[in-house]
Amino acid sequence: MLHLRPILSIVAMFASAAGLASAQFVAKDTEWPSYNADVHGSRYRPLDQINASNFSKLEVAWRFKTDSIGNRPEYKLEGTPLMVNGVVYATAGSRRAAIALDAVTGELLWVHGEHEGARGAAAVRQLSGRGLAYWSDGKQERIFYITPGFRLIGLDAKTGALIPSFGKGGVVDLKLDDDQTISAWNDKGEWVPDLTHGEIGIQSAPVVAKDTILVGAAFREGMTPKSMRNNKGYVRGFDVRTGKRLWIFHTIPMKGEFGYDTWLNGSAEYTGNTGVWSQISVDEELGLVYLPVESPTGDYYGGHRPGNDLFGESIVCVDLKTGQRKWHFQLVHHPLWDMDASSAPILADINVDGRAIKAVAVPSKQGFLYVFDRVSGKPVWPIEEKPVEKGSVPGEWYSPTQPFPTKPPAYARNGVTPDLLIDFTPALHDQALTVASKYKLGPVFTPPTESKLDGKLATLTLGTASGGTNWPGASYDPETHTVYAFACESCMDPIGVVPSPKEVSDMRYVMGTAGRQVEIARGPGENAGADSPPPPRQRAPQGGGQGFYGLSVQGLPLVKPPYSTISAINLDRGDLVWQVAHGETPDFIRNHPALKGLNIPRTGQQTYNIGTLVTKTLVIAGDGQFTTTAEHPRGAMLRAYNKATGKEEGAVFMAAPQSGSPMTYMVNGKQYIVLAISGGPYSGEYVAYTLPSAE
């Protein structure tokens, strides 16, 4: 039986051999010390005590509800915990506290929560976020996490106490020292410095690599921005011991920096967003950091930021020590579809046509897996610039071409064409054609539409804002060089824009539908209270109120199954090995009167927030929706697939859908799988599964 060491311990071996003054912490195969298991983004552990023969026998070992960690329960628990030295660490609750639990019993060992008052209430990204980071030098152990109010907290892992020597009393205020003055709009409509309300925050886990903490940034949903101006999402590296800022990378270049002139008319001065809100990956041996960058201000309208807009929707490689850019690749020029680089770039050492390549593979919302040499930035297989349709929204700027990978083939749907529409019966297909006739259809990169009641309401899209592969990303098996990517194949986002009234936004166009009132994202305290006066109403155009054109046919998804898939992609050959529909067929389909008598294979579900875990033999992921079947009561199944073939080997019941990606560890010779479940009426809970005890 071939046993491969995890990459992290190989790195540590090199590091210590080279005599580098780096962390002496060496993660074991049995631990999970980083959000994605390691900083390579693998979500892989070579464990197989839990395997095909016994997965269905898993029992709940312990469960931890997060209801009381905060002033209200959370219904969207998205964290992946860590496990080191017999302790599980996670973020939890509407407080986004850091918690430590006994890995065997789930007993709460300590909690640390920050009460941030108005700054916390104004946070752009609420709830418990996606995780935290662990660091050790072999002696000290630290936990780092970022609060909703955007403060980096350093805690003693043993006690949860703030580390006095880190930052100021254990805290680094991330709204400071950011090469910009974090600002907000005041009541007079002026852009003024404001640490309390200034829009910037994060949900993803910070990443610790060697002795550097890497921090990105996130903003409000960007479809209806109040302004073309916003704070910028720079990336920073901090010293793990002192909290001192070591470097900053400007994702929107400053004047004089490379890429500044890809923002025409000086639009880099005021445009913001363009942060790294997702997981950062690192090659510690090479000292290289891989940044997945999001959209610039205005997800669907770029008329105020003409040009390609580097480094929006790009992968950027920077130096771990200095933050200096080594290479970059823009995945979407002049972004207009909210195709944020949404998940951890995956570091993979592969063999292509006899050549050994240190590669990085980037899964995406748009269903492409972009594969590069991670040292040079050169695509492993050609990525071709191809002409795309030019749009006609007034004042917009369009890139004449977009990059298309030649290999691997797209692993998930992007674009909407009539052949994708529901086809359980000819009648349903015809109804779908009627619904779709109100929208513009087309392949990937079909431009957004100005919404018109006497024209098209929007461009119908797949593989844009929702994805495709979203924040949970994919997993990687270093044994077989295989990427396992979950993707939603049916999460439709209609992209239509409407003129924006001045009192709503200073952008000419924002997301909207003709005939409907245009409203922007409002922060708390801004007319959110019951007693606040109603906002000014946009006068509805003539012919308004024609009814809702739902993106469904008798409640059924507009597109045909599969609604979501897990794909196995071999990186040595650049091809698809297998693909399965993941997720129980929804109740509504199984019980639908129009589908009575039809034999419909498992369809998967309309969810985009599912992450996978890969082990020695299995790919593991849970359903994202509630179902009630003959086999199980209302709930969802955690499934295990044979990683070589995609055959489902087993499944175990969960009281609610998976809402955070699963992880695994071993303590005292026993393997556990832990994941977050929540949704609908079921508030957040971490659940640990293990095999029944031997008699």
Next chain:
Amino acid sequence: MKVKIAAIGILVGLALIAQTTRTVWDGVYTDDQAKRGEGLYAKDCASCHGAELTGGESAPPLAGDSFFANWNGLTLGDLFERIRVSMPQNAPGSLSRQQNADILAFILKVNQFPTGKTELDRSTDILKQIKFDSIKPKS
């Protein structure tokens, strides 16, 4: 005779129960209420859940199959409580019960449940009497 009376009593009781087990198919909100809810939805919900209730990056759809999956088999009271306690995400509990009921009426309208003569109540206990099912029960 006693058995006969008892049997009639049971039948009457069952008929009464059948009448009071309301579902979202029984016209449980009014058009006016849904119109009020539409304005509130646009202000407080659309920025995350989408103008067409199709959802967004951080919020699920409020129409169609994905939405039904979360709530089928439960009651309007369950859905109402979820909204009342945790929404909008950036200011949970900031809307009044009446506003929440109006928004819920709008959501029902978008999902094409029939309108009726009475508004959705703003009491959770009363809303718990209304069963949510996306498939119309056989009459």
